[in-house]
Amino acid sequence: MASRTLDELIDMLARLPGLGPRSAKRAALHLLKNRDTVLRRLAITLAKAAEDVCQCSVCGNLDDVDPCHICADPKRDSAQICVVEAVDDLWAVERSGLFRGHYHVLGGTLSAIDGIGPEQLGIDNLISRVEAGVLEVILAMSATVDGQTTGHYLADRLGTTNATVTRLAHGVPVGGELNYLDDGTLGAALKARRPVDRSATDL
Amino acid sequence: MASRTLDELIDMLARLPGLGPRSAKRAALHLLKNRDTVLRRLAITLAKAAEDVCQCSVCGNLDDVDPCHICADPKRDSAQICVVEAVDDLWAVERSGLFRGHYHVLGGTLSAIDGIGPEQLGIDNLISRVEAGVLEVILAMSATVDGQTTGHYLADRLGTTNATVTRLAHGVPVGGELNYLDDGTLGAALKARRPVDRSATDL
Numbered sequence: 001m002a003s004r005t006l007d008e009l010i011d012m013l014a015r016l017p018g019l020g021p022r023s024a025k026r027a028a029l030h031l032l033k034n035r036d037t038v039l040r041r042l043a044i045t046l047a048k049a050a051e052d053v054c055q056c057s058v059c060g061n062l063d064d065v066d067p068c069h070i071c072a073d074p075k076r077d078s079a080q081i082c083v084v085e086a087v088d089d090l091w092a093v094e095r096s097g098l099f100r101g102h103y104h105v106l107g108g109t110l111s112a113i114d115g116i117g118p119e120q121l122g123i124d125n126l127i128s129r130v131e132a133g134v135l136e137v138i139l140a141m142s143a144t145v146d147g148q149t150t151g152h153y154l155a156d157r158l159g160t161t162n163a164t165v166t167r168l169a170h171g172v173p174v175g176g177e178l179n180y181l182d183d184g185t186l187g188a189a190l191k192a193r194r195p196v197d198r199s200a201t202d203l
Numbered sequence: 204m205a206s207r208t209l210d211e212l213i214d215m216l217a218r219l220p221g222l223g224p225r226s227a228k229r230a231a232l233h234l235l236k237n238r239d240t241v242l243r244r245l246a247i248t249l250a251k252a253a254e255d256v257c258q259c260s261v262c263g264n265l266d267d268v269d270p271c272h273i274c275a276d277p278k279r280d281s282a283q284i285c286v287v288e289a290v291d292d293l294w295a296v297e298r299s300g301l302f303r304g305h306y307h308v309l310g311g312t313l314s315a316i317d318g319i320g321p322e323q324l325g326i327d328n329l330i331s332r333v334e335a336g337v338l339e340v341i342l343a344m345s346a347t348v349d350g351q352t353t354g355h356y357l358a359d360r361l362g363t364t365n366a367t368v369t370r371l372a373h374g375v376p377v378g379g380e381l382n383y384l385d386d387g388t389l390g391a392a393l394k395a396r397r398p399v400d401r402s403a404t405d406l
Contacts (some may be wrong), residue, residue, distance in 0.1 A: 003267040005248075005255045012245045017233050018226035019219070025291055027219045028252075032265060035253055042215045043249035046234070049212045050242045053235055062235060064206040088228055 006032075058129075060105030060122060062087050070103060077101045079135040081163075083126065083154060085109055085142060093140055101138075104129070109146040110153055121150075123157060130161045139167040209235075261332075263308030263325060265290050273306060280304045282338040284366075286329065286357060288312055288345060296343055304341075307332070312349035313356055324353075326360060333364045342370040 006028060014024035031039040055061070056068035063069055070076060080101025084090050090103050106121040108114075118124070130137055137158055141147035151167060158165045170188035172181060181189075209231060217227035234242040258264070259271035266272055273279060283304025287293050288311065296302050309324040311317075321327065333340055340361055344350035354370060361368045373391035375384060384392075 003256060003265065003272070005252050005267050006265060009248050009252045009256075012241070012248045013219075015241055016216075016222070016230045018222055018230055023221035025294070027221055029265075029290055030220050031249070032252065032256055038215070038218055039249060039253045043246050043253060045208075045212050045215045046242055046246035046249065049208050049231075049235065050238055050246060052208045053206060053212075062206065062209060062232075064208050069206070087232055091228070 056105075059103045060087075060107055061090055061103060075100075079133065080138065081126070081130065081134050081136075082138045082140050084140050085147060085150070089140065089142070099138075101136075106150065109141070109144075109150040111146060118153075118157075123154065126154075127157060127161065130158060130163050134161075134163045136164045136166060137161075139165065141167070143170060259308075262306045263290075263310055264293055264306060278303075282336065283341065284329070284333065284337050284339075285341045285343050287343050288350060288353070292343065292345070302341075304339075309353065312344075312347075312353040314349060321356070321360075326357065329357075330360060330364065333361060333366050337364075337366045339367045339369060340364075342368065344370070346373060 009031075010021070010024045010028045013019055013027050014021045016024075019027060031042065052064050053062050054064070054066050056063055056066055056071055058067045058071040061068040061070060065072070077100050080099075081104050082090075082093055082099055082101060083104045083106065084093060085106050085108065087105055090105055093099050093103075104122070104126045106123075108116050108121060110116055110118070110121065137154075139151045139154055141151040155165050155167075169192060170185065171192060172178065172185065172189045178186065212234070213224070213227045213231045216222055216230050217224045219227075222230060234245065255267050256265050257267070257269050259266055259269055259274055261270045261274040264271040264273060268275070280303050283302075284307050285293075285296055285302055285304060286307045286309065287296060288309050290308055293306050293308055296306075307325070307329045309326075311319050311324060313319060313321070313324065340357075342354045342357055344354040358368050358370075372395060373388065374395055375381065375388065375392045381389065
């Protein structure tokens with residue numbers, strides 16, 4: 001419809017998650033309007049990312065260095081491993097600022113249909129790391145069927161090690177209103193109810 | 204939060220219209236997961252677009268060649284010029300398949316606040332093109348205040364030429380339901396009502 005280069009650009013942009021064909025066109029025109037400040041810089045950044053960003057051979061995190069800055073940080077507790085499905089889950093846990101241990105990024109969930117078994121998720125590698133002296137493994141899986149199935153499998157496999165296996169608490173999200181909550185969450189929150197500590201600030 | 208390269212990539216992606224910080228993260232991970240098929244190819248396409256795509260010196264369209272393939276096409280009618288605000292408006296008119304003339308892409312609308320005057324929109328260039336023998340100028344502006352103001356100014360300026368100046372019809376959009384239409388559109392459609400041609404297939 002437009003020039004071949006422009007068509008190709010729109011086609012490539014439309015493959016990004018979150019951009020449809022229409023917004024890809026808008027993005028392409030925006031890029032061409034800001035050729036030096038956005039278009040050229042984005043091209044360079046993408047090429048750099050393709051070369052520099054690598055997967056940490058220890059935990060599966062993405063970083064410029066291998067091992068990643070979390071695995072290499074001597075101030076972090078190597079006796080705790082938090083298992084997450086994906087790198088953005090790792091980022092979410094990091095944002096909470098409450099975890100100072102190491103990670104294991106599965107890179108997906110077990111799925112017979114998609115042919116994703118324990119090998120694809122590096123679970124043997126996780127078991128060897130845990131056997132080398134980890135005290136606690138926190139399963140921070142999504143509360144989806146796939147996430148929970150993978151969590152159960154991991155808990156099973158980790159049963160042979162000496163580590164304590166924990167999982168994230170289910171319950172009312174902070175800021176969540178009860179009448180908008182789904183029944184499953186409310187049920188989980190009720191079952192896991194805790195005695196009120198009158199001295200604590202959180203209810 | 205993550206690696207510096209990755210942070211930079213997310214930051215650059217978040218500047219694209221249509222991608223927020225959250226979807227930029229998702230896009231970055233998607234790119235890194237598909238390094239050869241998407242990431243590297245997108246980097247190359249962007250660099251190529253930065254070099255190859257240029258603005259047509261005649262009409263302002265974006266293309267790999269100057270003059271653009273529309274201005275250079277001998278089968279198109281150079282006696283008709285369709286004035287549009289932006290390149291994506293040109294694409295929209297092209298998609299309709301009903302216009303076989305040439306274009307003038309303003310690259311914006313008149314705006315005293317943003318300092319966009321007739322010079323920025325290449326209006327002198329348009330006038331000279333029209334004076335060189337154009338029979339009809341179609342003002343295909345958006346039905347917004349800015350678009351219509353610019354249209355009025357252009358109609359005024361083009362009054363000194365011999366060309367007929369027309370504008371797009373306002374009315375009920377094809378497929379539009381009356382009870383969802385705004386009053387302005389319905390009013391315009393009523394004022395511009397047309398006798399029913401019993402032999403024609405469109406009502």
